[in-house]
Every structure is written in C-alpha cells, then in structure tokens.
Amino acid sequence: MVYGGYMIHQYKLNGYNIVLDVCSGSVHVVDDVAYDIIGLYESHAWEEILSQMAEKHPDVPEGELSECYDQVTALKDAGKLFAPDTFEPMAGQLKRRTSGVVKALCLHVAHTCNLNCAYCFASQGKYHGERAVMSYEVGKRALDFLVEHSGTRKNLEVDFFGGEPLMNFDVVKRLVAYARSIEQEKGKRFRFTLTTNGMLVDDDVIDFANRECHNVVLSLDGRKAIHDACRVDYAGNGSWDRIVPKFQEFVRRRGGKNYYMRGTFTHANPDFLEDIKVMLELGFTELSMEPVVCAEGDPAALTEADLPIVLKQYEDLAKLMIERRREGRPFTFYHYMIDLTGGPCIYKRISGCGSGTEYMAVTPWGDLYPCHQFVGEEAFRLGDIWQGVTNPGKQAEFAACNVYAREACRDCWARLYCSGGCAANAWHATGSVTGVYEYGCKLFRKRMECAIMAEIDRQFHENE
Amino acid sequence: MTHIKTIETRNLCDSAKNGGCGECQTSCQSACKTSCGIANQQCEQKADK
Numbered sequence: 001m002v003y004g005g006y007m008i009h010q011y012k013l014n015g016y017n018i019v020l021d022v023c024s025g026s027v028h029v030v031d032d033v034a035y036d037i038i039g040l041y042e043s044h045a046w047e048e049i050l051s052q053m054a055e056k057h058p059d060v061p062e063g064e065l066s067e068c069y070d071q072v073t074a075l076k077d078a079g080k081l082f083a084p085d086t087f088e089p090m091a092g093q094l095k096r097r098t099s100g101v102v103k104a105l106c107l108h109v110a111h112t113c114n115l116n117c118a119y120c121f122a123s124q125g126k127y128h129g130e131r132a133v134m135s136y137e138v139g140k141r142a143l144d145f146l147v148e149h150s151g152t153r154k155n156l157e158v159d160f161f162g163g164e165p166l167m168n169f170d171v172v173k174r175l176v177a178y179a180r181s182i183e184q185e186k187g188k189r190f191r192f193t194l195t196t197n198g199m200l201v202d203d204d205v206i207d208f209a210n211r212e213c214h215n216v217v218l219s220l221d222g223r224k225a226i227h228d229a230c231r232v233d234y235a236g237n238g239s240w241d242r243i244v245p246k247f248q249e250f251v252r253r254r255g256g257k258n259y260y261m262r263g264t265f266t267h268a269n270p271d272f273l274e275d276i277k278v279m280l281e282l283g284f285t286e287l288s289m290e291p292v293v294c295a296e297g298d299p300a301a302l303t304e305a306d307l308p309i310v311l312k313q314y315e316d317l318a319k320l321m322i323e324r325r326r327e328g329r330p331f332t333f334y335h336y337m338i339d340l341t342g343g344p345c346i347y348k349r350i351s352g353c354g355s356g357t358e359y360m361a362v363t364p365w366g367d368l369y370p371c372h373q374f375v376g377e378e379a380f381r382l383g384d385i386w387q388g389v390t391n392p393g394k395q396a397e398f399a400a401c402n403v404y405a406r407e408a409c410r411d412c413w414a415r416l417y418c419s420g421g422c423a424a425n426a427w428h429a430t431g432s433v434t435g436v437y438e439y440g441c442k443l444f445r446k447r448m449e450c451a452i453m454a455e456i457d458r459q460f461h462e463n464e
Numbered sequence: 465m466t467h468i469k470t471i472e473t474r475n476l477c478d479s480a481k482n483g484g485c486g487e488c489q490t491s492c493q494s495a496c497k498t499s500c501g502i503a504n505q506q507c508e509q510k511a512d513k
Contacts, residue, residue: 337504345483
C-alpha cells in the first residue's frame with residue numbers, strides 16, 4: 001500500500017490485526033475499527049471514512065469512531081504512522097564511505113565433498129571446477145588480506161565452507177591458530193563459523209569448534225526419508241543415521257553457544273514443517289530451514305503449486321513456536337528472530353547484503369568472488385588475495401546494489417527488513433544482480449509477517 | 465478506549481543520526497547462506513552496551 005512516499009502494510013494473522021509503518025519501523029496492533037480507519041485515512045476525507053465505517057460497523061457509536069480517528073492522527077503527528085521515506089539519498093552512502101573495506105570472508109577450504117547431495121548448488125563441492133583443497137599458505141594470505149583491507153573494523157567474520165570443510169580440517173585448525181596469534185597485535189576480533197555435513201565430526205572437531213567457533217551450521221534436512229533421498233554418499237547410501245548421533249553430541253557439548261541445525265527444503269518436501277518437528281524431536285532447538293537454490297526446471301526446484309503449501313508451513317511454524325514457548329519448550333527459527341528495538345540501523349537496512357564489497361568468497365586457489373554462490377562463475381571473478389580486486393567494473397555492480405536500485409523493491413513493504421534481497425538469487429532468476437527473485441520475495445514477506453506476529457505474541461504474553 | 469497498541473521499536477529515522485558504523489554481521493554470512501535478510505541481525509552498538 002503506497003501513499004505517495006508513505007507506506008503501511010496491514011495484515012491479519014493468528015487473531016492479531018497488525019499495521020506496519022514501513023519507514024518509521026513502527027509496529028501497531030489494532031482493533032477492527034482502527035484497522036479499517038487506517039486503511040482509509042490517507043485516501044479519504046473524514047466524512048467519507050465516517051460514512052463507510054458506519055455502514056461496516058453499525059454498532060460502533062460515532063463518538064468512538066471519532067476517538068479512534070484522533071488516535072490515528074496522533075500517531076501520524078508523532079511520526080509513527082504514514083512516515084515519509086526520506087532514506088533514498090542515503091542509499092549507497094555507507095558503501096561509498098567504506099569503499100574498499102572488507103570485513104568478512106567465506107573461505108572455501110575444500111572444493112570437494114564426502115557427500116553427493118542431489119541439490120547441491122556447489123555441484124558436490126566442485127563449483128563447476130576441479131576438486132581441490134586450500135593450502136595453509138593460501139588461507140594465511142587470505143586472512144592477511146582480510147586484516148589489511150578491514151580498515152577500522154574490529155569484528156572480522158570468517159566462515160569455513162566447502163564442499164565439506166572438515167576434509168581439510170588440519171588447515172582449518174592452523175588458520176584459526178594463526179588468526180588468534182595476530183588478533184591482539186592487529187586490534188581485530190575474528191568470529192569463525194564452520195558449516196559441516198557432519199560426516200567427519202568427532203571429538204577433536206567438537207572440542208575445536210566449541211572452543212573457537214562463534215557459530216556452527218550443521219546440515220540436516222529433517223525426516224530421515226527426506227534427508228536420505230538427497231544427502232547420500234558416493235555409494236548412494238543416506239547419511240542420516242551416521243550424522244544425527246554426532247550432531248546430538250556436538251550440540252550437547254556446545255554448552256549454549258550458537259549453532260544452527262540447517263535444512264534445505266525442495267519440491268520433495270514443501271511440507272517442511274514436518275522436518276522441523278523431527279529436528280525438535282531429536283532435541284535441536286536452533287533451527288534454520290531454507291528453500292533450495294537451483295535452476296528453474298531442476299526436479300528439486302520449488303513450483304508455483306508448492307507455494308501455498310510453503311506459505312502455510314510458515315504460518316503453522318509460527319503458531320507452533322508460540323505454542324511451545326507458552327509450554328516452556330521454546331525453540332528458535334533463524335528467520336523468525338527479530339529484534340524490534342535492537343535491530344540494524346537504517347544504513348544497514350538500505351545498503352544490501354554486502355556481497356562483492358565488504359564480503360567475498362575465496363577459492364582454494366586464492367581467487368576472490370562476490371560471494372560463495374558466485375564461485376565458479378568466471379565472469380564474476382573479482383581478483384585474487386595477492387593483487388586484490390582487479391575487476392572493478394564487476395565490483396561496481398555489487399556496490400550499486402541497494403534497496404533503491406531495484407524498482408520492484410520501492411513498492412514492497414518488506415524492503416527495510418530484507419535490504420533488497422540476494423544478488424545470487426536475483427542473478428539466477430533474472431540474469432541481473434539488481435533483478436528480483438519474486439518467488440523468494442513471496443516467501444520472505446510471509447516470513448516477516450509471521451516473525452512480527454510471533455514477536456507481538458511474545459510481548460503480549462511475556463508475564464504469563 | 466484505546467484502539468491501537470504500539471509495540472516498542474527502533475525508530476529508523478532516528479537511527480540515521482548515529483548509524484552506519486558497519487560493524488554488524490554481514491547479512492547471510494553466518495547461518496542461512498542462501499537468502500538475504502537483515503531483520504534478525506543485531507546492531508553491534510546496541511549489543512556492546
């Protein structure tokens with residue numbers, strides 16, 4: 001809903017009437033009368049609103065309608081309803097101000113994998129290229145590159161990714177030791193993340209990750225039959241039975257530190273809530289379930305027929321979260337984590353994801369790509385960790401990505417919650433990094449509606 | 465009667481005044497790796513306080 005520079009979004013979910021004022025970030029929970037008055041407020045005169053409301057709500061006295069109208073007006077005057085979008089001139093400012101600063105690297109320490117997952121966007125870890133592992137020397141240079149280009153940033157993020165990074169675990173350990181050895185001298189703080197399929201998890205890995213990694217991402221698709229249909233070894237055997245006990249031990253010993261049990265859902269399981277329930281039954285409580293990324297026409301790709309099923313899963317998931325929270329058995333769903341008072345500032349919200357500018361992926365050979373999802377796409381190679389960025393034209397395309405660079409985002413109420421979407425998804429869907437992957441947008445908007453509703457419910461029932 | 469309950473949120477217009485330090489987490493770096501979103505990220509300035 002656009003009112004010439006103002007934007008609100010109204011929706012009803014799980015018994016709540018919710019009004020979002022997009023540009024101020026305000027969230028209002030309203031009764032039916034206020035819901036309807038807000039919908040008419042900017043486009044109709046009071047007399048017209050009164051006439052329509054009298055017809056729709058014949059039992060509500062005029063005095064009460066008038067009182068409600070005044071409450072809407074007060075919120076508008078306070079900048080919490082119909083706030084104008086004044087942010088466009090700021091778009092790109094953050095990136096320009098920090099041009100050349102890199103603060104996060106995805107280190108592809110192993111372009112090889114011990115699983116042969118059918119839907120892997122990395123082509124079983126090879127990224128359309130040869131199998132390879134990163135040497136210590138390349139990894140060390142990548143860390144030095146990060147420090148050298150991090151400017152005044154203190155927090156540096158490094159993700160060990162693959163393929164399967166534990167196939168090069170010795171190098172991972174040595175790189176962490178090196179990073180720790182220079183942290184103090186360089187005035188930096190490294191936050192490491194390890195993403196693993198679990199096959200090589202053992203006591204050594206658990207101890208190391210629980211000591212050194214800010215976060216671990218553990219790949220599990222949920223139901224055994226769903227998981228084993230895709231996540232198979234090279235002999236075609238499912239991996240569920242082998243990894244689940246390891247993940248349970250891993251998480252048990254993590255002692256409350258961050259982790260995500262991360263699944264992928266595809267055309268085979270648009271009813272992914274059933275997979276989330278299995279994760280909960282297994283004792284996992286920090287969960288992430290992601291729509292598959294693949295080419296249109298791929299048998300795994302989500303279809304239009306899957307869409308209503310997926311959207312319903314998101315709603316039911318939010319209701320399950322609320323139910324379990326009230327029962328004292330809470331769990332976290334990555335996309336429903338929302339901090340309405342402590343979330344990102346407006347610069348972050350309009351700047352886009354940072355791929356190709358503050359965030360890059362490094363191949364086993366030291367080549368730089370805008371992010372892990374572009375690795376192997378030669379046209380997107382930005383440079384390498386020795387010479388830095390040598391393809392400034394390509395980097396400029398990513399630097400120009402922001403909320404206002406995408407026409408479709410201008411009319412989207414969720415733009416300040418998503419910051420313009422994923423460049424890789426956009427490129428796969430439209431051939432341009434500033435395109436829009438509309439299917440993903442539909443899922444994102446539903447997730448935000450659910451996340452905000454669940455947060456409202458939490459606040460309303462906080463003291464119960 | 466009150467028809468509207470306003471939830472406490474960060475005022476985005478105000479955040480323009482002292483925002484933009486760039487210390488917060490890169491959007492999809494840490495968990496999902498496949499979809500961008502910033503709603504679930506924390507402001508490092510607030511986290512440090």
